[in-house]
Amino acid sequence: MSAGILMQLGQTLLAILLAPLLLGWTNQCRAWFQGRSAPPLTQPYRMIRKLFHKDAVIAHDATALFRFAPYMFFACMALAAGIVPIIANDLPFSPAADAIALVGVFALARVFLALAAMDIGTSFGTLGARREMLVSFLAEPALLMVFFTTSFIAQSTELPTIVETLAHKQFAIYPSLAFAAVAFWMVSTAENARIPVDNPTTHLELTMIHEAMILEYSARHLALIEWAVALKLFTYSALGIALFVPWGIAPAGDYAALPLAMGALILKMAGGGLTLAFLEAISAKLRLFRVPEYLGTAFLLAVLGMLTHFLLEH
Amino acid sequence: MKIAGHEWDLASLGNHVWRGRIAAAELLAFAQSVKDEGGQLVALWGSDDRQLFPLSPGGRGAGGEGAGFAIHAAFITAAGLAWVSAELLADTPAYPDLAVIFPQADRMQRATHDLLGIQAEGAVDGRKWLRHGAWPEGSFPLRKDFDAEVVRELDAYPFIRVEGDGPHEIPVGPIHAGTIEPGHFRFSIIGDRVLKLEQRLGYTHKGIEKRFEGMDLATGAKLAGRVSGDSHSAYAWAYCMAVETATGYEVPERALWLRALFLEIERVANHLGDLGYLGNDVALSFGFMQFWRLKEELLRLSGRLFGHRYLFDRIIPGGAAVDLTDGSELLALAGRLEAEVRELKAIYDEHPTLQDRMANTGIVAPALAARLGLTGLAGRASAQAWDARVQFPQTPYDRLDVGMSTHRRGDVLARAEVRFAEVVESLRLIRAIVQGIPAGAIAVPVRVPDKVTEGIGWVEGWRGEILVAVRIGADGKLDRVHPHDPSWQNWPLLEVGILGNIVPDFPLINKSFNLSYSGQDL
Numbered sequence: 014m015s016a017g018i019l020m021q022l023g024q025t026l027l028a029i030l031l032a033p034l035l036l037g038w039t040n041q042c043r044a045w046f047q048g049r050s051a052p053p054l055t056q057p058y059r060m061i062r063k064l065f066h067k068d069a070v071i072a073h074d075a076t077a078l079f080r081f082a083p084y085m086f087f088a089c090m091a092l093a094a095g096i097v098p099i100i101a102n103d104l105p106f107s108p109a110a111d112a113i114a115l116v117g118v119f120a121l122a123r124v125f126l127a128l129a130a131m132d133i134g135t136s137f138g139t140l141g142a143r144r145e146m147l148v149s150f151l152a153e154p155a156l157l158m159v160f161f162t163t164s165f166i167a168q169s170t171e172l173p174t175i176v177e178t179l180a181h182k183q184f185a186i187y188p189s190l191a192f193a194a195v196a197f198w199m200v201s202t203a204e205n206a207r208i209p210v211d212n213p214t215t216h217l218e219l220t221m222i223h224e225a226m227i228l229e230y231s232a233r234h235l236a237l238i239e240w241a242v243a244l245k246l247f248t249y250s251a252l253g254i255a256l257f258v259p260w261g262i263a264p265a266g267d268y269a270a271l272p273l274a275m276g277a278l279i280l281k282m283a284g285g286g287l288t289l290a291f292l293e294a295i296s297a298k299l300r301l302f303r304v305p306e307y308l309g310t311a312f313l314l315a316v317l318g319m320l321t322h323f324l325l326e327h
Numbered sequence: 328m329k330i331a332g333h334e335w336d337l338a339s340l341g342n343h344v345w346r347g348r349i350a351a352a353e354l355l356a357f358a359q360s361v362k363d364e365g366g367q368l369v370a371l372w373g374s375d376d377r378q379l380f381p382l383s384p385g386g387r388g389a390g391g392e393g394a395g396f397a398i399h400a401a402f403i404t405a406a407g408l409a410w411v412s413a414e415l416l417a418d419t420p421a422y423p424d425l426a427v428i429f430p431q432a433d434r435m436q437r438a439t440h441d442l443l444g445i446q447a448e449g450a451v452d453g454r455k456w457l458r459h460g461a462w463p464e465g466s467f468p469l470r471k472d473f474d475a476e477v478v479r480e481l482d483a484y485p486f487i488r489v490e491g492d493g494p495h496e497i498p499v500g501p502i503h504a505g506t507i508e509p510g511h512f513r514f515s516i517i518g519d520r521v522l523k524l525e526q527r528l529g530y531t532h533k534g535i536e537k538r539f540e541g542m543d544l545a546t547g548a549k550l551a552g553r554v555s556g557d558s559h560s561a562y563a564w565a566y567c568m569a570v571e572t573a574t575g576y577e578v579p580e581r582a583l584w585l586r587a588l589f590l591e592i593e594r595v596a597n598h599l600g601d602l603g604y605l606g607n608d609v610a611l612s613f614g615f616m617q618f619w620r621l622k623e624e625l626l627r628l629s630g631r632l633f634g635h636r637y638l639f640d641r642i643i644p645g646g647a648a649v650d651l652t653d654g655s656e657l658l659a660l661a662g663r664l665e666a667e668v669r670e671l672k673a674i675y676d677e678h679p680t681l682q683d684r685m686a687n688t689g690i691v692a693p694a695l696a697a698r699l700g701l702t703g704l705a706g707r708a709s710a711q712a713w714d715a716r717v718q719f720p721q722t723p724y725d726r727l728d729v730g731m732s733t734h735r736r737g738d739v740l741a742r743a744e745v746r747f748a749e750v751v752e753s754l755r756l757i758r759a760i761v762q763g764i765p766a767g768a769i770a771v772p773v774r775v776p777d778k779v780t781e782g783i784g785w786v787e788g789w790r791g792e793i794l795v796a797v798r799i800g801a802d803g804k805l806d807r808v809h810p811h812d813p814s815w816q817n818w819p820l821l822e823v824g825i826l827g828n829i830v831p832d833f834p835l836i837n838k839s840f841n842l843s844y845s846g847q848d849l
Contacts (some may be wrong), residue, residue: 022412034690043612046613046618047616048612048617048620049616050614088379098362134497136495136497136498137497139495140497140519140830144519176349209610209680212610214610214612215610216504216505217504217505217608217834218499218503218504218830219499219830219831219833219834220608220834255361293610294612294613296610296679296680297606297609297610297611297678297684297686298609298610298611299680299681299683299684299828300683300684300688300831301519301829301831302519302829303831305681319707
């Protein structure tokens, strides 16, 4: 048991520490695809360090909620990183929340960020919060549908069971998973504020979604948010890996498989970051009112995945 | 000169420019005849003539007992640029409101009032425009007797509010993120849909017109070029043209060709930059990087060949400051740029999201553009087929056979298309200029006149027509200079073009116009 808890802590810490690296790698790849020289791999770490060294400026009208939200956001992402099997399966935290509750954890973080954005009463914060809600209320059902598809295959909504089923039990080709994977990718871009739904590098306040919500944050609060954003991308990537390419994740209690699991994780994450950067480099940002269509497509694909499961795999 | 059946007493100054003096009461009739002919108001400005010798023999103030103010207006007509002036009373300077005929006059009239205290009688909008509280109300900086007493009061500007339950107001700026000039935009929105946009400009008012007073002619050229940095060559040429018209000296032909070369390089550089920005604003950084790489190559070559990347101070009164010794590099680069731009255009054309963002966004319909006087590049994208290089070509454009590109859709895509077409055309012009430039001197010494003279210069810059009016005093120093930027006419169209669009599309629409703040704030 104590070994399990140690593993659990190790995995969560690993996720927290490695998350900026994934972001740095993605930024680096994107710079290459765009034909410019890339910032160093460690740029996100430097950014976070710099922000922690600054003095925070807080709006006069801000309530305690505004100060509290970054910690909540970060804690939710750390919890999510603990639940998702990243290098080892069936860790002590895993039963704490199943796939559906995981969606709830993400939603909780978002609610706090949106509330904090409205708390200070600037027009951009409200605008961003409103848009974030528009995006998320369409993205969440699609994400749930993806989880349902995989849950039907594994006959459980518990993530360890799903991973166990897909990775080890019997190797079979599931056409339904192909649909679910595409849907998951589309939802991930929306949830992580990436192109084509949002642009993480823009300076144009009027076009922002996620960035508009955090415009008033500075110093340690901003550092936590930036770190949590990196952690969210990392957790989503780990989730995608766990659901669709789970091979290599160490089974419960198998410590000898950990080095292999670590190697597999790094390879898969690197591949994912490269793909994300490539797709971002060739895409433009959608007009805001096309986002519902985009997420509608994701929902449709997820439903198709589920139907395919019943038609072909049952 | 006959305009729409009326005979007006205007004399030709050459270069398709006509000059006349009319009574203030006739201004409306004159504007109406220009309107009837399909012309437009280009610029409107005033001057303080109280300490000046009367320019017209029959005018007020003969004998020096207090000539008053004057209001000047420049119109585009079928025959060229018509520049008329009307003398106004010294104690109560007023003239009829021209905005009823040409709505674009509104802001120019308000600015003229802020700077000179000349009143447009009967104007609907009597709010201040350029005055932000840096000088007190009732004090007018462009008057010769202005006592520069600086005050700092808060700028209380009465914005027009959208009343009701649903609308939400977003104030944006004057300070923006990124390298953008200051300007305030007040959005009234429902959801993300824009109900009203109101601009508040004037944050970069530097008193350029006041600064010109008493400056010598050569220094004036430097200042004129800095009115709006992205249109340096256009302003510098227009200023020099005005000075040359006023003083009557002939510029060597080679210098005119060189000026056209600088102007076309400036046009290509700006268009390339804008095309990149349009990609960047929809998160297609690929386009941004590629177009800016091409722009950078052009700037570097300009720096190498002419000594300044943005060609600052290469155009001087009397000619050009630098000669083209070997054009082979420029020829090669122009050819290569054209090939690369065509390649990038194919990518832009086939990018579905980019096309979706640009098409049908920020539409200014041709009829509206004509009514409100949309001009220049944005005007040509809304079927306003005016290009001084085409209709009223001066040397060397009269020998280059410039092609005009127009569009009818009037959306962001149309403005991008016109830019693409103009880049290709300007690259052709650059090659034609390098190959056809005549030999000879590149500058003549400037003779300073010993009497009051005036002139006007008119150049098609990359954004639209740049106009500079100059009056040189008897002491050979500048007495009054008015630089006019096409942004004056085009800013109000942005307020209209955004209506019905959504807030996140505003940066893209704004960038597709890419108007100058500095040029209109003066």
